[in-house]
Amino acid sequence: MSAPASLVVTDLRTRFGSDRVGATVVDGVTFTLLPGRTTALVGESGCGKSATALSLMRLIDKPGRIIGGSVTLNGRDLLGLSESEMEQVRGAAIGMIFQDPLTSLNPALTIGQQIVETLQAHRPMSRADADRTAIDLLTRVGVTDAARRIGDYPHHFSGGMRQRVLIAAAISCSPSVIIADEPTTALDVTVQAKILRLLHDLQGAMGASLLLITHDLGVVASMADEVLVMYAGRIVERADVDTLFHDPRHPYTKALLACVAGIEDDRSVPLEPIGGSAPDLWNPPVGCRFAPRCPVVQDVCRSQDQPLRRISAEHEAACILVEEDRMHG
Amino acid sequence: MSTLDTSTSIDAARADRGSSRARFWRMKSFARDRGAVVSATLLAAVVLAVVLAPTLAGVGPDDADNLARYAPMGTAGHLLGTDQQGRDMLARLLFGGRVSLLIGVVPTVIAGMIGLGLGLMAGYWRGLVDQIIMRCLDVVFAFPMVLLAIAIAGSMRPGVLTEVIAITVVLIPYFARLARTATEGIVPMPFIEAARAAGGTRLTIMLRYVLPNVFSPVVVYATTLMGLMIVVGSGLSFIGLGVQPPTADWGAMVAEGRVVLRRAPHVTILPGCAILLVSLAFNFLGDGIRDALDPRTIRR
Amino acid sequence: MAETSIATTPPPDTLLEVVGLSKSFGGRRGRTSGIRAVADVDLTLRRGETLGLVGESGCGKSTLSRLILSLLEPDAGQVRIAGIDFTHAPERHRRELRRRIQVVFQDALSSLNPRMTIGANIAEPMRLQGLGSAALRRTEARRLLGLVGLRPEHEDRYPHEFSGGQCQRIAIARALMLQPEIIVFDEAVSALDVSIRAQILRLILDLQRQFGLSYIFISHDLGVIKRICDRIAVMYLGQIVEIGPAETVCRAPRHPYTAALLRAIPIADPRRMRVSDLGQIEGDAVGAVKPDACPFAPRCPKQFDPCDKRRPALIDVAPGHQAACHLNEPEAC
Numbered sequence: 001m002s003a004p005a006s007l008v009v010t011d012l013r014t015r016f017g018s019d020r021v022g023a024t025v026v027d028g029v030t031f032t033l034l035p036g037r038t039t040a041l042v043g044e045s046g047c048g049k050s051a052t053a054l055s056l057m058r059l060i061d062k063p064g065r066i067i068g069g070s071v072t073l074n075g076r077d078l079l080g081l082s083e084s085e086m087e088q089v090r091g092a093a094i095g096m097i098f099q100d101p102l103t104s105l106n107p108a109l110t111i112g113q114q115i116v117e118t119l120q121a122h123r124p125m126s127r128a129d130a131d132r133t134a135i136d137l138l139t140r141v142g143v144t145d146a147a148r149r150i151g152d153y154p155h156h157f158s159g160g161m162r163q164r165v166l167i168a169a170a171i172s173c174s175p176s177v178i179i180a181d182e183p184t185t186a187l188d189v190t191v192q193a194k195i196l197r198l199l200h201d202l203q204g205a206m207g208a209s210l211l212l213i214t215h216d217l218g219v220v221a222s223m224a225d226e227v228l229v230m231y232a233g234r235i236v237e238r239a240d241v242d243t244l245f246h247d248p249r250h251p252y253t254k255a256l257l258a259c260v261a262g263i264e265d266d267r268s269v270p271l272e273p274i275g276g277s278a279p280d281l282w283n284p285p286v287g288c289r290f291a292p293r294c295p296v297v298q299d300v301c302r303s304q305d306q307p308l309r310r311i312s313a314e315h316e317a318a319c320i321l322v323e324e325d326r327m328h329g
Numbered sequence: 330m331s332t333l334d335t336s337t338s339i340d341a342a343r344a345d346r347g348s349s350r351a352r353f354w355r356m357k358s359f360a361r362d363r364g365a366v367v368s369a370t371l372l373a374a375v376v377l378a379v380v381l382a383p384t385l386a387g388v389g390p391d392d393a394d395n396l397a398r399y400a401p402m403g404t405a406g407h408l409l410g411t412d413q414q415g416r417d418m419l420a421r422l423l424f425g426g427r428v429s430l431l432i433g434v435v436p437t438v439i440a441g442m443i444g445l446g447l448g449l450m451a452g453y454w455r456g457l458v459d460q461i462i463m464r465c466l467d468v469v470f471a472f473p474m475v476l477l478a479i480a481i482a483g484s485m486r487p488g489v490l491t492e493v494i495a496i497t498v499v500l501i502p503y504f505a506r507l508a509r510t511a512t513e514g515i516v517p518m519p520f521i522e523a524a525r526a527a528g529g530t531r532l533t534i535m536l537r538y539v540l541p542n543v544f545s546p547v548v549v550y551a552t553t554l555m556g557l558m559i560v561v562g563s564g565l566s567f568i569g570l571g572v573q574p575p576t577a578d579w580g581a582m583v584a585e586g587r588v589v590l591r592r593a594p595h596v597t598i599l600p601g602c603a604i605l606l607v608s609l610a611f612n613f614l615g616d617g618i619r620d621a622l623d624p625r626t627i628r629r
Numbered sequence: 630m631a632e633t634s635i636a637t638t639p640p641p642d643t644l645l646e647v648v649g650l651s652k653s654f655g656g657r658r659g660r661t662s663g664i665r666a667v668a669d670v671d672l673t674l675r676r677g678e679t680l681g682l683v684g685e686s687g688c689g690k691s692t693l694s695r696l697i698l699s700l701l702e703p704d705a706g707q708v709r710i711a712g713i714d715f716t717h718a719p720e721r722h723r724r725e726l727r728r729r730i731q732v733v734f735q736d737a738l739s740s741l742n743p744r745m746t747i748g749a750n751i752a753e754p755m756r757l758q759g760l761g762s763a764a765l766r767r768t769e770a771r772r773l774l775g776l777v778g779l780r781p782e783h784e785d786r787y788p789h790e791f792s793g794g795q796c797q798r799i800a801i802a803r804a805l806m807l808q809p810e811i812i813v814f815d816e817a818v819s820a821l822d823v824s825i826r827a828q829i830l831r832l833i834l835d836l837q838r839q840f841g842l843s844y845i846f847i848s849h850d851l852g853v854i855k856r857i858c859d860r861i862a863v864m865y866l867g868q869i870v871e872i873g874p875a876e877t878v879c880r881a882p883r884h885p886y887t888a889a890l891l892r893a894i895p896i897a898d899p900r901r902m903r904v905s906d907l908g909q910i911e912g913d914a915v916g917a918v919k920p921d922a923c924p925f926a927p928r929c930p931k932q933f934d935p936c937d938k939r940r941p942a943l944i945d946v947a948p949g950h951q952a953a954c955h956l957n958e959p960e961a962c
Contacts (some may be wrong), residue, residue: 222906242900263853519740530757
């Protein structure tokens with residue numbers, strides 16, 4: 001199935017600070033989202049995964065700015081749009097779900113008003129129609145007794161229910177791309193299980209692309225079709241979910257999986273932390289950014305950037321060892 | 330050997346609160362804040378000038394030179410001119426500054442300390458203590474600031490002391506409110522709980538953990554109020570409840586000068602500028618002190 | 630099936646005992662209304678063991694940790710450290726007992742005093758206890774900085790200059806300052822990234838081996854709990870619903886809530902679990918608990934006749950393994 005891509009991101013670069021002193025938090029990120037597929041963008045805090053999401057939506061605030069690359073949504077270049085055109089894209093063609101469902105909702109408005117507002121901002125419709133649509137949407141995301149609950153304020157809802165409300169707002173205009181930034185991080189596991197199922201089912205029914213941003217490899221394994229591993233502003237590995245978990249090629253991916261296995265599995269698996277900490281992007285190391293922490297680092301890694309190298313059509317890793325494996329095998 | 334021992338123990342004693350090196354960074358942070366340094370210098374100069382007023386002025390503030398009324402600035406013998414009664418402006422500014430600084434600083438500092446103590450107790454102990462303190466203060470709070478000051482001052486003999494007391498009483502609730510809110514924000518912090526778990530007594534925690542964190546917003550607030558209180562004090566003098574004419578203070582000078590504003594604008598403008606400059610300087614100083622007290626704003 | 634008697638003497642290596650601990654919030658004095666955050670909890674901690682306390686938000690695990698640390702006064706029950714009543718000890722004596730039990734919180738940065746250098750922060754517990762000279766405290770703080778993997782010469786820096794993982798190391802060093810026997814970790818690794826979390830867990834385990842410490846490890850993350858604990862207690866709405874050896878509880882849970890919790894955790898292996906395999910249970914853990922019913926009954930997939938009528942007691946299902954579910958009662962089979 002080679003449906004046309006819904007979102008194409010090419011060499012996206014976002015920088016905070018000035019040209020001389022600053023941090024390029026998104027540094028040459030390239031990926032493609034396909035309709036009906038879930039792509040997970042995984043990495044630890046500060047790796048630039050949320051900055052990537054905000055850059056796609058052009059929601060990067062000063063002193064940050066997008067300094068290069070392109071973002072194409074269904075053939076339309078988003079970086080060239082005016083701010084008012086972009087406002088029409090946000091919430092309509094791209095729906096977004098954030099981590100904290102309490103602060104993402106306006107505490108002074110009822111949840112019905114918030115969904116109706118999104119609807120009316122993008123489509124001319126009467127208040128009565130919008131109300132009816134809002135009730136339909138809330139029912140669809142599993143809010144019971146929606147007709148009564150649209151008059152409630154966000155603080156009347158539990159965390160899981162608030163996240164459902166946000167999902168309803170995000171899908172209200174049938175977007176072709178849904179970006180979910182740590183959608184379940186603030187939730188309990190039993191609630192997380194339900195929200196993940198809901199997101200999966202909705203996406204399947206709508207045929208939308210889902211970009212799932214998370215630090216939780218368990219969530220990645222259960223949700224993703226394709227996985228992008230991000231480290232220090234760059235994508236270091238791209239693979240389909242099965243390959244990523246069973247044949248990872250980048251040392252960072254391997255180390256991350258070993259950490260998780262050490263933490264989550266039984267005691268027979270040793271706890272193997274990655275030494276050191278992520279680099280300071282205001283003062284990044286020369287060459288491969290994982291080199292200072294890499295257990296299999298080579299001299300060349302400390303002097304030259306390592307680009308993504310192709311392993312198969314579905315698999316790329318930004319590591320010199322990919323070349324060596326190819327020569328030996 | 331023994332000298333070495335003493336020096337390490339002195340060092341270690343400092344380490345309990347943040348070592349000499351850490352203190353050095355705080356000083357340096359203050360020194361790097363240009364606004365604060367300029368303000369501190371200016372205020373020091375003003376204080377020095379009013380202390381040395383008799384020497385610097387040469388004449389008394391109430392000595393009227395009838396031959397030189399309305400003298401403009403730069404007149405020989407009257408560097409800053411004279412007012413409508415021929416009194417030397419420089420002398421009046423210097424002597425008036427004594428009163429104005431006193432009215433600006435002393436009540437604010439006293440009220441700040443009392444309010445800090447009350448707010449700290451109310452916010453830390455909560456319950457009945459909180460209820461009693463805050464309800465009493467609410468009674469004071471309910472009146473407009475200036476009106477209450479007038480009422481208090483009116484019930485006593487006019488004079489500097491009366492002014493100081495009136496303004497102090499009026500300011501206490503403002504400081505207490507601020508200190509209470511700040512205390513409430515600090516008390517639930519995990520580092521307070523950690524100190525309790527380590528065996529810190531309530532008093533130690535209040536004085537050693539809560540107080541330093543509540544102190545800096547109070548200092549900043551105090552410095553903002555100092556300028557304002559110079560004006561309020563002048564208001565009290567103007568309606569006859571504060572210092573009595575012919576004793577000068579800057580606010581009273583502005584008030585007296587307004588009748589001859591067209592003929593001799595400097596009579597009004599000079600004390601006005603003095604109030605403005607001193608108020609601004611206090612504000613900058615407050616910000617500088619806050620930053621110097623807060624290690625999070627230190628740049629190495 | 631008589632009620633299990635509480636008067637049984639604990640095994641000799643018992644270090645900490647929690648007996649009938651209860652705490653309600655929001656009710657008026659003298660009335661039992663309000664939310665029962667912790668309801669009649671019994672626990673024991675043996676010397677050198679790690680006890681995990683797991684549950685979702687609002688289950689009362691943080692309240693329980695504060696009760697154990699005597700930071701909150703319980704409505705009923707007591708905590709005993711090596712047989713001594715910690716809860717009702719006179720203030721002076723309680724202060725001395727605090728040396729034996731210390732705590733590490735979730736938010737490492739805000740658990741350190743921002744106005745003190747990290748050296749002073751670490752030395753603070755000894756100072757609060759009035760122990761040692763200033764010189765001795767400083768030497769000890771420097772030694773502990775090294776022990777937790779930081780550089781002693783950084784003692785003059787302030788907490789905000791360190792990363793989250795480093796702050797957690799500092800907080801651990803501070804907890805070690807009084808040479809305690811027990812450390813309570815209250816969600817101590819929950820806010821950390823995976824790679825840092827592994828580092829801190831390794832440090833925690835190393836310290837335990839080195840000093841023979843006993844741990845109470847509180848977390849919402851059953852994965853972490855499973856990895857480092859000897860025994861696990863599962864809490865639901867203020868009660869312990871299951872307690873037993875970590876391996877047994879995770880492999881063969883005897884309470885439907887434990888089972889549901891285990892099934893809801895996504896496993897980092899797409900061959901073992903996809904989203905459709907994630908366990909789904911109804912509802913949220915909110916609302917008032919009926920006094921005469923199982924608190925989990927409204928959400929329980931296995932709910933049957935007695936669940937609504939009687940509250941199940943925590944009974945032995947295997948040696949050292951207890952669960953509070955009617956399904957485990959002999960007559961239910």
